Amino acid sequence: MIVGVVGKPNCGKSTFFKALTLADAEIANFPFTTIKPNFGVGYVRSECACKFFNLNCSPKNSYCKNKTRFTPIKIIDVAGLVPGAHEGKGLGNQFMDDLSQADALIHIIDISGRTNEKGEPTEGYDPEQDITWLVEEIDLWFAGIVKRNWDKIKGKMQHDSKNLLKELTSQLSGLRVSEGQIKTVLDGLGITEGPQFTDEKIRMFARTLRENSKPVMAVANKIDLDSAGNFERLKDKYDITPVCAEAELAFKEAGRKGLIDYNPGDSKFEVKEGLDEKQKKALDFLKTRILDKYGSTGVQQCLENAVFKMLNQIVVYPVENENKTADSKGNVLPDSYLITEGSTALDLAFKVHTDIGSKFINAIDCKTKMRVGKYHKLKNGDVLKIVAGR
Ligand SMILES: Nc1nc2c(ncn2[C@@H]2O[C@H](COP(=O)(O)OP(=O)(O)OP(=O)(O)O)[C@@H](O)[C@H]2O)c(=O)[nH]1
Ligand SMILES: [Mg+2]
Structure with a gap:
């Protein structure tokens, strides 16, 4: 299983990725900082079985803290997408292909409205627009791949439509879609034979297959900068989680240096020795601004929703x-x-x-x-x- 982090340039994908994985990833306040995808490993929490057996465990592939098991999950952070990306705009659709490895996508949105659709600094941009166009871009990219592959097998299917499912499964294997997922979509659309695959059906097939094989979850990042109240305005209309990736990264890095004791997903942290006044002030600010207000930075919860709810793990x-x-x-x-x-x-x-x-x-x-x-x-x-x- 791989969770992909997507969004327009400069929305905070690499910050979100780095907060989860603590892997090296370049972060900067300009578009297209990330070009080559970053791969890393994040962890999802669950009650450790050591509690049931009342044993001290010695994890190898994972880790356990206070009877909470942290199980690894692969994460990929890709280049930003702009409107028209599927036609080669921005960094082009070659970069969209990096997404094909993912089983679920976390869509990072800059909820503060301080970056436009190209990721350039602005004021008063309406982030609601991003929620729709980005998913549409992904659907169009997906449909393009399905169409190209369909064109390849079309001739064959005119005469022999029995093997439609097998052919499609092998052609689309690069998209990490399973035979079962393809079958569900074909059945749902009532397609049993190759010749029924009209352009319109191909689009519907591609969209439904994308929804089933790469579900997308929306995340309202940079909640700390949302002075325009965008999150409040959109939270009832969309299923969207408030997140401050920057705060999560700050807590995780302070934790790694032993300056605080912080468990990902928690609403608090414990201050240890060695924090200077400035660091203490900065962390205190994030605590009041984010943890006290939203209960957590949201980053860990998003990953767990993706893994346990979207991917049913x-x-x-x-x-x-x-x-x-x-x-x-x-x-x-x-x-x-x-x-x-x-x-x-x-x-x-x-x-x-x-x-x-x-x-x-x-x-x-x-x-x-x-x-x-x-x-x-x-x-x-x-x-x-x-x-x-x-
Ligand atoms: N205030 C605030 N800034 C954030 C937050 N998350 C990220 N940023 C900042 O947003 C800018 C862009 O962050 P990146 O993580 O590089 O964004 P990206 O989406 O990976 O950008 P590209 O790789 O260029 O597509 C950086 O200046 C980050 O420090 C957040 O939660 N709050
Ligand atoms: Mg990046």
């Missing part, structure tokens, strides 16, 4: 030793994985290793100590020992 823990809930070296609950809700024990086995999947015998639910079969559906927080043949 649950957290599960594969272990090798069911008695110690540990790996073979004795690390307790070493890994936590994100897996799509509805996945089975066999799906998890394949995620751990193809070999374990193909030699799957059964699994043990470590919480209930029950043996379960390959089609057993996983629940959030499950700890599973997979038994595989040699």
Whole structure:
């Protein structure tokens, strides 16, 4: 799973990305600071299974703090999009292709109205415009790819429409859309044969497939600068979260330096030794301005909404030793994985290793100590020992 961060230039994508990942990313107050995409790893919170077993865990792929497990999720930060991007405006549609890797998109909006649609400084721009045109741009880019691929397979489908689903799946594999997603959309539009694929249907197909395979979530960033009250005006009309990426980044960096104790997503932080007056004042200002007013900086919540609500992920823990809930070296609950809700024990086995999947015998639910079969559906927080043949 990969979460993509999108938006017009200068809206704060790289700040948001860096706040989540603490990976190096260039941030500057001018458009097109980011050209090559930034890749990083963020973490989503869930109650750690160590609480259930009353054990001290020793995570390997993830980390645990105060019985909260932080599970990794890949994040990609891309170049800014401007109106007409799908036709090559701005940095062109080659940069849109970076988006094809994402499974869900977080759309960063500069809610303060201080940047225009090209990301240039201005006053009084209405951010409501961004909510619509950006998604439209993505849909047009998606439709262009579907159309080009359709043109390639059109001739074939005139004579043999039976393999439409297979052909489309293989042609569109670069967009990270699954056969299941394509089938749902084809069925929904009542398309069973190639020749029914008119231009109009292609557009509808592309839009619905984009909605299903890359859902978009809107984020009102730079809430600290929103003196015009744009967020208040738009919050009931759109599902939109208030965010201050800059504050989250400041808290995370102060936390990394040991100046404060801050847990992502929290409404408070604890001041440690070593803060000078200026730093203390700056952090206090952000606390009053953001944490006290909105309950958090919003950044962590946005990522978790994307992962748990848009992508329907649950957290599960594969272990090798069911008695110690540990790996073979004795690390307790070493890994936590994100897996799509509805996945089975066999799906998890394949995620751990193809070999374990193909030699799957059964699994043990470590919480209930029950043996379960390959089609057993996983629940959030499950700890599973997979038994595989040699
Ligand atoms: N006040 C305030 N400024 C912010 C916030 N988030 C980002 N900024 C500032 O907005 C400017 C642009 O931030 P970037 O993160 O570089 O924006 P971007 O969307 O990645 O820009 P491009 O890569 O050029 O598309 C920088 O000056 C940031 O410091 C915020 O929450 N509040
Ligand atoms: Mg950037």
